Amino acid sequence: MSLSQAALFVLISAWLFDLTYGRIEPGQWPRMVGKQVRRLEHGARPEELCWPPECSVVLFQEQGPVVLQGSWVAPEPRGLELALGGQPSHCVLPDRVEAWNPLRDSQGRTVGAVLAVLQNPGRGIAGLPPGHAARRRASAMALLVCLLLSVPISRLLTAPVLRLVRAVERLDLGNLEERLPETGPRELQALAHGFNQMASRLKESAESLHSEKVRAERLEASRREFLADVSHNLGTPLAAIQGWASSVADGLVKDPDEARRQVQRIQREVSFVSRMVRQLLDLCRWESGAPELHLQRFRAVEPLMEAAESLEGPAELQGVSLRLDGINPRLMVCADRSRTRELFQIFLENCVKHAGPNATIVVSMRPDGDRVRIRVEDDGVGIPSGSLERVKERYSTSSGRGSGLGLAIAERLIQGHGGRLDLSSPPGGGTIIEFSLPIAREVDS
Incomplete structure (x- = not known):
């Protein structure tokens, strides 16, 4: 049973107890007397009947009147006559209510009459019969406890709902990180879980x-x-x-x-x-x-030599020579072959253009962990230190010829292979270009 159901049950129980054992109004008294007389007709003993302490009850039979509770009450002749004739009646007086009921046997014959007089009706009951008094006090205490607990219980029940309302408001304001703790009764856990899922989907x-x-x-x-x-x-x-x-x-x-x-x-x-x-x-x-790359295994020196062959004419005109420094011809890389040739083409072409007459270009390759470290170096005029990063930008060119896009493209290609382009220029002149490509296993000789 949930907390709200328990509170509702206690409130209803207190209300029913109050209806059953509460104050007696004049109009209720004849019906109450009739119920007790019916019990007497069905075999209940007089001491088993439940009468309020404020009343007096007299039984009239052929053997004579018998006081069942309270004190003797002189009968009103008309009421006694009607009751013995089988007709109930009652009389409301300023200080009391008299109720007459016929008493019948199992064949329905009237064999007597019962007079029940309630003193001071409508002013409440000073006490109850044993057992009923305790229940009356329990009912009153339960009602008091319910009243005392109604505010904290209300807050306890509405707090999760208010948290949900505030969370929805924050979510509506754009806070997509808003989440609710999935605690409490199953219903609240399900509600918080649903909110959190909705917030995650929105995010x-x-x-x-x-x-x-x-x-x-x-x-x-x-x-x-x-x-x-x-x-x-x-x-x-x-x-x-x-x-x-x-x-x-x-x-x-x-x-x-x-x-x-x-x-x-x-x-x-x-x-x-x-x-x-x-x-x-x-x-x-x-x-x-990232650039779209088609990776394959190949000897690293092959695209280098192809790029060098395509630049033989311009290199001869400038008197520029190419030297390979200890390159293992069996060294394998795993990269995009055509893009690797494009890299060498860009670097060698820049060296031929800017190194100056009779310059020497030195290319070296060496394994470095899971990559191949490649170095292209010339002994030309070099690059001013303040321009090393700028030359990688688009349209940056030191001469009046060229697109100025080569190094920008080279840097993106190297980054696409998981590497980095490093440029340096020693104080004595010359330019050093370094980058790396993923290594691959060597082929069998």
């Missing part, structure tokens, strides 16, 4: 919506940045292409060798623009997440 939904919003904002920012990048970086080469193409098309270039050089310039610019567009697309895609 998950809010986080999902926030993530989607951030992603959408990032995509929109990338789109705007991409359009700005295209207009910023492609305007100059496209204008040059248009100028050279127009001069050739309009016949302004008469010398065939000069026309051929113009076409070659156009081809170089188209290649430059194509590469820049691809780099811009890569960077914009990666703004929304």
Whole structure:
């Protein structure tokens, strides 16, 4: 039984006791007398009847009157006549109520009459018969206890509901961390559990919506940045292409060798623009997440040599040489092969462009735990210390040529492989580029 049910039961019990054993009004007295007479007719002994102490009861039979309780009361002739005739009656006087009831035998014949006189009706009962008095006192005490406990019990019952209301209000204000303790009766535990589940689902939904919003904002920012990048970086080469193409098309270039050089310039610019567009697309895609990599096992030296071969022409023109420092040709990495070649292409190309004439580029690789540490070093002019971090940003270039996107792309690719791009420039000159790739087992010889 719950606390609320127990309190309700006590209140109802006290109310019933009060109805049963409470004060007697004049209109109730004839019915009470009739009930006691019925018990007498069904064989109850006179001493077993329950009469209030304030009343007097006289039994009239052929043998003569008998006082059952209280003192002798002179009969009112009309009431006695009606009762002996089988008709009950009563008379309400200022100081008492007289009730007459016929007494019948088992065949329904009237064999006597009962007169019950209640003194001072409506003023309450000074006492009760033995047993009933104790119950009356218990009823009064129960009612008093209920009154005393009603306020704390009410608070005890309503406190969890008020906590729930306040929690709902805080949840409505945006506090998605709000939770209720799952304690108390089963009903309150179930209510708190349901609230906590609802709050958790709301938090998950809010986080999902926030993530989607951030992603959408990032995509929109990338789109705007991409359009700005295209207009910023492609305007100059496209204008040059248009100028050279127009001069050739309009016949302004008469010398065939000069026309051929113009076409070659156009081809170089188209290649430059194509590469820049691809780099811009890569960077914009990666703004929304990590680069998409296709991991595989391969010898680390292979993409390095491929990148070096593609730069042989520019390197020879600058007098730049490449030296491999103790590289194990069997050293394996687990990475995206095409992106790894792109890394070497970016680093070697930067060294060839900026190291200066007759410079030397030294590349070394060594295992370092579960990764391969790769170092690309040149002995050129180096990078000012204040510009080491800035050169990784978009469009940062020390010369008037180039997209300025290479190192930004390289850094994202290295981060996608779980590594970090480190740039340094010793005081004596030169530039050191260091990064790492995941190592893989060596192949059998």
